[in-house]
Amino acid sequence: MFTLDPLDERYFLPGAEHVTIGLSPWNGRYKPRYIEALTTWARQAFGKVDVFVPGYQAAHTLVAAGFPVSEAVRRTRRTINKLRNPALRALTAAGEPEPEKHVLTWTQLHSRPEYQRGLARVHEAYEHNPAVRGACRSTARAAIDRMDSEPEITDERIDLAVGYALAELPLVLDGPEVYQVESTMFVYHKEMELLDPFLRPGAPVRPAPGQGYAVVTDREENDHERRRADPAAAVPVPAR
Amino acid sequence: MNAAEPTLPLRYPFPLGELGGLPPLIRWAQKHAPVCPVRLPSGDRIWMLTRRDDIAKVFADGRFSRHLDANSPRVAGQDITTVERGLFHLDPPDHTRVKRVVSRFFTRRTVTDYRDHVTTEATRLLEAMTEGPNPADLVAAYAQPLQFQVMRQVLGVPEELWAEHERIFRSMASLTSGPDEVAEETANIRQLVTRILTVRTASPHHDDPIGALIAARQAGEISEDEMIGTVFVLLFTGTDAVIAPTAEGALILMEHRNQLDRCLADPGLWPKAAEEVLRYYHNGVLGFPIVATEDVELHDTLIKAGDGVAASMQAATWDTSHVRNPEKFRIARKETAEATFGAGPHYCLGSQLARMYISTALQTLFEHLPTLYLAINAKEIPWRNDITFTRPTQIPVTW
Numbered sequence: 001m002f003t004l005d006p007l008d009e010r011y012f013l014p015g016a017e018h019v020t021i022g023l024s025p026w027n028g029r030y031k032p033r034y035i036e037a038l039t040t041w042a043r044q045a046f047g048k049v050d051v052f053v054p055g056y057q058a059a060h061t062l063v064a065a066g067f068p069v070s071e072a073v074r075r076t077r078r079t080i081n082k083l084r085n086p087a088l089r090a091l092t093a094a095g096e097p098e099p100e101k102h103v104l105t106w107t108q109l110h111s112r113p114e115y116q117r118g119l120a121r122v123h124e125a126y127e128h129n130p131a132v133r134g135a136c137r138s139t140a141r142a143a144i145d146r147m148d149s150e151p152e153i154t155d156e157r158i159d160l161a162v163g164y165a166l167a168e169l170p171l172v173l174d175g176p177e178v179y180q181v182e183s184t185m186f187v188y189h190k191e192m193e194l195l196d197p198f199l200r201p202g203a204p205v206r207p208a209p210g211q212g213y214a215v216v217t218d219r220e221e222n223d224h225e226r227r228r229a230d231p232a233a234a235v236p237v238p239a240r
Numbered sequence: 241m242n243a244a245e246p247t248l249p250l251r252y253p254f255p256l257g258e259l260g261g262l263p264p265l266i267r268w269a270q271k272h273a274p275v276c277p278v279r280l281p282s283g284d285r286i287w288m289l290t291r292r293d294d295i296a297k298v299f300a301d302g303r304f305s306r307h308l309d310a311n312s313p314r315v316a317g318q319d320i321t322t323v324e325r326g327l328f329h330l331d332p333p334d335h336t337r338v339k340r341v342v343s344r345f346f347t348r349r350t351v352t353d354y355r356d357h358v359t360t361e362a363t364r365l366l367e368a369m370t371e372g373p374n375p376a377d378l379v380a381a382y383a384q385p386l387q388f389q390v391m392r393q394v395l396g397v398p399e400e401l402w403a404e405h406e407r408i409f410r411s412m413a414s415l416t417s418g419p420d421e422v423a424e425e426t427a428n429i430r431q432l433v434t435r436i437l438t439v440r441t442a443s444p445h446h447d448d449p450i451g452a453l454i455a456a457r458q459a460g461e462i463s464e465d466e467m468i469g470t471v472f473v474l475l476f477t478g479t480d481a482v483i484a485p486t487a488e489g490a491l492i493l494m495e496h497r498n499q500l501d502r503c504l505a506d507p508g509l510w511p512k513a514a515e516e517v518l519r520y521y522h523n524g525v526l527g528f529p530i531v532a533t534e535d536v537e538l539h540d541t542l543i544k545a546g547d548g549v550a551a552s553m554q555a556a557t558w559d560t561s562h563v564r565n566p567e568k569f570r571i572a573r574k575e576t577a578e579a580t581f582g583a584g585p586h587y588c589l590g591s592q593l594a595r596m597y598i599s600t601a602l603q604t605l606f607e608h609l610p611t612l613y614l615a616i617n618a619k620e621i622p623w624r625n626d627i628t629f630t631r632p633t634q635i636p637v638t639w
Contacts, residue, residue: 056636111622
């Protein structure tokens with residue numbers, strides 16, 4: 001059972017017709033069971049769902065963290081499959097007629113002119129807006145850091161890894177255009193620093209009309225974690 | 241009609257085959273509906289030809305014309321076919337007269353003069369690519385800029401307009417986005433043509449296709465509209481048309497490593513590889529329509545005067561009556577790409593240039609980076625089938 005919390009009340013659209021799920025690589029949370037459960041729940045809750053998986057730029061994060069290129073590419077290919085397959089299984093089981101069209105890497109989404117236009121806008125904002133640039137670079141730095149990078153995180157390494165954030169942004173800023181729906185809620189398991197500059201007043205690129213955001217929480221997992229940390233909390237509490 | 245048969249008219253654009261292969265709907269039409277009704281994104285209806293013999297016959301038949309009027313069918317609105325009196329739209333004898341002005345720049349012998357230029361630009365781009373992020377997108381780092389850099393010099397685009405040229409052609413209008421986008425693209429190219437001609441007319445004469453058209457206009461051999469229309473056609477077909485086969489050729493060779501290794505071991509095979517790439521892919525699923533000037537019957541179908549007819553050149557090079565196992569990519573095959581370049585008086589002006597260019601671009605790429613391979617699964621390569629020159633939009637590669 002999943003619940004949604006607003007990231008920003010202005011962009012909370014629980015009645016959206018569609019939900020967008022972004023799956024993160026090399027993140028302990030995105031295990032097959034979690035992905036399958038989240039996708040199944042999202043389709044039931046919203047009716048329409050699209051799941052996106054990182055494209056080839058994910059390898060740049062590994063290279064920036066010191067992995068040899070060939071290993072980075074191999075790991076990325078494997079990870080993309082591992083993220084995609086549970087989502088595909090969930091949609092197939094839910095009776096989605098063409099599940100493979102709803103679980104795509106952003107490299108695959110590059111076939112859509114709507115995504116290409118969004119990407120061009122994001123690159124433009126990255127070039128000219130310091131806040132956007134800062135958020136993208138900070139996200140890239142954090143991603144490299146999570147890989148236990150040994151080498152010092154230099155500007156050059158961030159330059160290499162930042163393509164990941166840039167490629168992801170069109171999907172979270174303008175899901176309605178890319179997925180051809182009136183409204184969509186982008187759900188992620190935590191707040192995204194990357195979105196901050198786009199939600200502020202006077203942002204150079206704003207989320208498109210019909211684009212919503214929510215933090216999605218797996219209540220069962222949370223309860224399980226709480227019980228582990230505090231056995232007393234495992235005592236069932238009667239419903240009010 | 242059983243469940244496996246599609247509903248007619250077919251709706252264009254068609255989903256592509258695996259790895260950009262012939263769309264399954266075209267295969268179906270080739271077998272079951274050789275004169276197949278198709279509804280274009282504009283809403284207009286045309287007849288689609290998919291058999292090589294039919295295409296050759298119809299495109300050489302004087303009862304069909306390239307000259308479209310306001311009521312003629314269009315793929316997606318105000319596209320290139322609305323530009324009056326370009327080489328693309330003229331019928332003989334006007335076509336012959338205008339073509340003569342530029343044809344000497346595209347002969348088999350002349351195009352060899354451009355080879356060093358292709359190699360130099362290709363090498364420079366590959367050096368830049370390998371200094372940047374690995375993996376990289378081969379379309380953005382190589383296939384696309386190479387065509388810009390080579391063709392602007394081959395055609396004679398003045399240097400001060402290179403950035404403008406690149407800006408206008410960087411993204412192609414979607415055929416399905418409605419008539420406005422296509423009309424805007426046509427208007428933008430038209431403006432660029434005007435600016436190019438203004439700059440070039442005021443500059444000293446250079447012996448290149450645009451210079452030759454200006455000289456022919458000044459000598460009264462061609463009209464103003466024929467000059468403008470033909471520069472438009474040269475830019476349109478010369479700027480984006482070989483991005484597709486360069487990208488697709490690299491892709492399919494990486495997926496057929498044994499054949500790639502044979503080319504690397506024997507450079508004499510590169511022209512064969514380029515030929516097979518051109519046979520395997522065509523950079524547009526369906527060509528622009530021509531119109532019947534009188535009633536014509538073909539395969540028991542009446543094509544009425546004024547009806548549009550379009551051909552799938554990829555179907556012609558995948559026609560099983562002429563090509564064995566066309567779905568197999570084989571550089572050693574005897575069949576050539578000849579049919580991809582059309583038939584009749586409008587046989588592609590740039591066919592020899594395309595052959596040299598693709599052969600050189602692929603050879604330079606793989607000799608520079610013999611271990612180049614795909615950074616993602618080939619099935620994840622994004623393709624666009626909604627643009628005039630169908631192609632992959634990204635090819636992530638690593639080395």
